[in-house]
Amino acid sequence: MSRDMNSPFRTKTVEQSIRDTEEPEHALRKSLSAWDLTVFGVGVIIGTGIFVLTGIAARNNAGPATALAFVAAGIVCALAALCYAEFASTVPVAGSAYTFSYASIGELPAWIIGWDLVLEFALGTAVVAVGWSGYVRHLMHTNLGWDLPRALEGPDAGGSFDLLAFLLILVLTAILVVGTKLSARITAIVVAIKVIVVLLVIIAGLFFIKADNYSPFIPPAQPQEAGGGWHAPLVQVLFGYAPTNFGVMGIFTAASLIFFAFIGFDVVATAAEETKNPQRDMPRGILGSLLVCTVLYVAVTLVVTGMQKYSEMSPTAPLAEAFKSVNQPFFSGAISLGAAVGLITVSMILLLGQTRVFFAMSRDGLLPRVFSVTHPKYRTPYRATLLLGGVIAVVAGFTSLEKLAELVNIGTLFAFVLVALGVIILRKTRPDLHRSFRTPWVPVIPILSIAASLWLMLNLPVETWARFGIWMAIGIVVYFLYGRSHSRLGQVGADAKF
Numbered sequence: 113m114s115r116d117m118n119s120p121f122r123t124k125t126v127e128q129s130i131r132d133t134e135e136p137e138h139a140l141r142k143s144l145s146a147w148d149l150t151v152f153g154v155g156v157i158i159g160t161g162i163f164v165l166t167g168i169a170a171r172n173n174a175g176p177a178t179a180l181a182f183v184a185a186g187i188v189c190a191l192a193a194l195c196y197a198e199f200a201s202t203v204p205v206a207g208s209a210y211t212f213s214y215a216s217i218g219e220l221p222a223w224i225i226g227w228d229l230v231l232e233f234a235l236g237t238a239v240v241a242v243g244w245s246g247y248v249r250h251l252m253h254t255n256l257g258w259d260l261p262r263a264l265e266g267p268d269a270g271g272s273f274d275l276l277a278f279l280l281i282l283v284l285t286a287i288l289v290v291g292t293k294l295s296a297r298i299t300a301i302v303v304a305i306k307v308i309v310v311l312l313v314i315i316a317g318l319f320f321i322k323a324d325n326y327s328p329f330i331p332p333a334q335p336q337e338a339g340g341g342w343h344a345p346l347v348q349v350l351f352g353y354a355p356t357n358f359g360v361m362g363i364f365t366a367a368s369l370i371f372f373a374f375i376g377f378d379v380v381a382t383a384a385e386e387t388k389n390p391q392r393d394m395p396r397g398i399l400g401s402l403l404v405c406t407v408l409y410v411a412v413t414l415v416v417t418g419m420q421k422y423s424e425m426s427p428t429a430p431l432a433e434a435f436k437s438v439n440q441p442f443f444s445g446a447i448s449l450g451a452a453v454g455l456i457t458v459s460m461i462l463l464l465g466q467t468r469v470f471f472a473m474s475r476d477g478l479l480p481r482v483f484s485v486t487h488p489k490y491r492t493p494y495r496a497t498l499l500l501g502g503v504i505a506v507v508a509g510f511t512s513l514e515k516l517a518e519l520v521n522i523g524t525l526f527a528f529v530l531v532a533l534g535v536i537i538l539r540k541t542r543p544d545l546h547r548s549f550r551t552p553w554v555p556v557i558p559i560l561s562i563a564a565s566l567w568l569m570l571n572l573p574v575e576t577w578a579r580f581g582i583w584m585a586i587g588i589v590v591y592f593l594y595g596r597s598h599s600r601l602g603q604v605g606a607d608a609k610f
Contacts, residue, residue, distance in 0.1 A: 153401020167430025207472030285501025309450025333359025
């Protein structure tokens, strides 16, 4: 841990991070309970991953064994969640992995992860908005006979601009400006609807399972052409093995894609500063929501792949189409409605997470301080919310689903690596720090988390790594041109107010 104020690895103490939350003009309102956090977690975790990406993974990568892919991804997330729970309860400050890295590894790594999280949550919000738009269009067409003009249906449907995704982000931006508690109440209602839909899929679908659809449970591996290329997984380029879809390795390929379905629990950590009792409630919200959702994901995947042959599953609305394939239009319509309603909260909570990271970076001076001023009435970071909401709305309007999901995954996994590393470092540098929740078996659990996260990252395409690398390179340039010289921590020696 460096206290050299000229070093890019200078660290900000936990105590200073907590003191910063008490500045009236830059303070967030503490209004969330353990229940709110768990609802947030379930609200964001159950989303595009189960309603949309299940079909893509089953059809292209793992077949019925997609259920095992959810288990694999869930284990990786559980390892990371234990690390997040320790940090979020010890450093209850907005910013999640950014704030944790600032307190343990240093300013430059914190900036890098903050820059990464801004991209992760932005693209995550856009991914879910695009998925929501697809379900709404499906619902409109199937039940009402309405269709938007082709040009306004978005790239995934052969159009040029996704009007519905664009409008959704603008509405959610307005809700988040008004207040976190309001968004929590809306989320609670919508999550109830969403969980009912998931249980409906599980219970109703049990009556339409055909054992033949599970055979083979792990489809035979289909070797792809060996070699390099933009679309090849990085592990293939580095080690030269011939990749496969399906088979055992296909399970891990699917896990690296559907991993996006689990990113909700790290969004919960961004709301630590707005929690009434973060030391007690953050671990409950993070770990509880992850456990509930993993069980539901595995159950839904087993049911839906038993109802419809994996090779025939829809890549855009797999749950609804599975019921349609067994002549159950009522359930198909109910699922489309539930998915459309449920995905709204996913977008909203991801947008909430992004604005809190951006807010924390701004409050530290690494981004313009003007974006860390909170609304005089609502105590929300309204300027950051309006800026980011507008940008994401445009991105959602013009971008396709799968490319966005891959970029979100690599950003999330990178955050997991740094958080796990931060737990190990902070245990060494600040053994005196009170920890209301302690990650068990340190450093074993954090090391396993790092290894598992890196393995899933290696299964992502070279193209994804290249885009991620470009974004990171831009971030480092911005840090040295702006962030380092404007950092409030770095100005301590220059008699700046901190």
